[in-house]
Amino acid sequence: xxxxxxxxxxxxxxxxxxxxxxxxxxxxxxxxxxxxxxxxxxxxxxxxxxxxxxxxxxxxxxxxxxxxxxxxxxxxxxxxxxxxxxxxxxxxxxxxxxxxxxxxxxxxxxxxxxxxxxxxxxxxxxxxxxxxxxxxxxxxxxxxxxxxxxxxxxxxxxxxxxxxxxxxxxxxxxxxxxxxxxxxxxxxxxxxxxxxxxxxxxxxxxxxxxxxxxxxxxxxxxxxxxxxxxxxxxxxxxxxxxxxxxxxxxxxxxxxxxxxxxxxxxxxxxxxxxxxxx
DNA sequence: CAAACTACCTGACTGC
DNA sequence: TGCAGTCAGGTAGTTT
Numbered sequence: 001x002x003x004x005x006x007x008x009x010x011x012x013x014x015x016x017x018x019x020x021x022x023x024x025x026x027x028x029x030x031x032x033x034x035x036x037x038x039x040x041x042x043x044x045x046x047x048x049x050x051x052x053x054x055x056x057x058x059x060x061x062x063x064x065x066x067x068x069x070x071x072x073x074x075x076x077x078x079x080x081x082x083x084x085x086x087x088x089x090x091x092x093x094x095x096x097x098x099x100x101x102x103x104x105x106x107x108x109x110x111x112x113x114x115x116x117x118x119x120x121x122x123x124x125x126x127x128x129x130x131x132x133x134x135x136x137x138x139x140x141x142x143x144x145x146x147x148x149x150x151x152x153x154x155x156x157x158x159x160x161x162x163x164x165x166x167x168x169x170x171x172x173x174x175x176x177x178x179x180x181x182x183x184x185x186x187x188x189x190x191x192x193x194x195x196x197x198x199x200x201x202x203x204x205x206x207x208x209x210x211x212x213x214x215x216x217x218x219x220x221x222x223x224x225x226x227x228x229x230x231x232x233x234x235x236x237x238x239x240x241x242x243x244x245x246x247x248x249x250x251x252x253x254x255x256x257x258x259x260x261x262x263x264x265x266x267x268x269x270x271x272x273x274x275x276x277x278x
Numbered sequence: 279c280a281a282a283c284t285a286c287c288t289g290a291c292t293g294c
Numbered sequence: 295t296g297c298a299g300t301c302a303g304g305t306a307g308t309t310t
Contacts, residue, residue: 001303032286058304076287076303092288115287117304159281168305176303266283267303 002074004058004139004173005216010080011055017082018062018099018109022049025098028120033094033111035071035121037132042095042120045070057139057172061123061130068122071130075117081110095120139173140210151202154194161197161205162190163265174209177245178216180270182209184244189278190262190269215241244270 002010028034028042048064055061062070072078083090085098085106095111111120123130138145150171154164164170165179174182183190185208188201219241243253248261252272261270 003304073305075305077289113287114289115303117287157280163281166304268301 001076001175001177002058002078003175003178003213004141005178005213005220007055007058007060007074007173008141008217009220010074011053011060013082014053014060014062014080014109017107018050019052020050021099022047023097024100024102025096027096028094029096030094030113030116032116033113033118033120035073035119035132037123038121039068039124040122042070042122044068044122045097056129056133056142057136057168058175059130059133059136059172061133067124069125069130071121071123071132072111073119075113075115075119077115078111078113078118081112082107083110084108094118136168136172137170140171140206140213141173145171147203147206150206151199154202154206155197155199157194159194160191160264161188161194161202162269164194165205165209171206171209173213176267177242178209178212180245181212181243184271184276185212187275189276190271191264192278244272246270 023045024047026043026046034042045064045068048066048068051063051065053060053062058073060072060074062072064070072080082099085102085108090110090112092112092114093110094113094116097109099107099109111118121130121132123132126134153170154161157164157170162179162183165174165182166176180190182205186201186204188197188205194202244259247259247270250259251257252259252275255272255274257272257274259270260273261268263269
């Protein structure tokens with residue numbers, strides 16, 4: 001599931017392959033690929049040149065040599081692949097962008113998404129951020145991320161810490177996997193109420209979230225080869241470094257006690273009952 | 279306004 | 295072998 005480290009890995013891969021390229025042909029291939037708020041069909045981007053690829057939290061957008069921007073969200077299963085033009089039928093291909101001019105070395109950027117929770121949109125920029133990303137808070141890697149303000153915001157919430165951590169309008173980038181990992185590292189139970197936690201404890205969760213995502217990004221960054229932009233996040237990191245996510249019944253790497261899984265807010269939460277006592 | 283809930287989606291897996 | 299049921303989960307829209 002693409003969370004911040006996976007989306008940043010995709011952003012870096014895209015940056016390498018599409019910056020400076022022109023979308024010479026654009027095709028939307030599935031009725032739901034276009035976000036309903038898109039101001040135009042994707043095809044209007046034919047002829048646009050990519051200046052940079054930006055990210056906030058789990059949202060990506062392409063700055064173009066035009067006022068409009070192309071926004072992308074990978075949802076649960078979205079992928080971008082850079083491929084040679086003449087490939088056979090691609091399963092779950094939702095949109096394709098031909099890059100540069102036709103020819104033997106021509107490539108295309110494909111948007112592939114099995115579960116169709118991902119989308120693309122043509123959007124306008126408002127203070128440098130697309131309209132569709134305005135409600136998304138800064139992520140912990142943002143230059144202007146305000147740690148103190150985030151602590152205060154979380155502290156005032158009348159809900160449990162894990163829900164606050166997943167709320168993209170407080171701090172963005174964290175999904176279910178890194179939420180569980182951050183809370184384990186900070187030794188805080190996912191169902192702890194925000195108002196019961198000290199500012200130091202909330203600060204610790206935020207710092208651990210940044211730390212675990214930075215480490216995941218390091219691994220993700222090494223796992224893609226030339227033409228393949230890895231977004232499925234299953235390489236390396238998942239197998240080796242997860243302490244609690246998907247580890248129900250396995251020993252806690254810190255204390256050896258069995259990791260537990262509970263259903264909470266319609267999602268699985270994994271934690272160590274000893275290290276993360278309530 | 280904030281919190282909680284639900285729809286959206288398809289492939290993999292489980293149990294009978 | 296088949297089939298129904300369950301699970302995975304990010305976000306937006308709706309309800310409380």
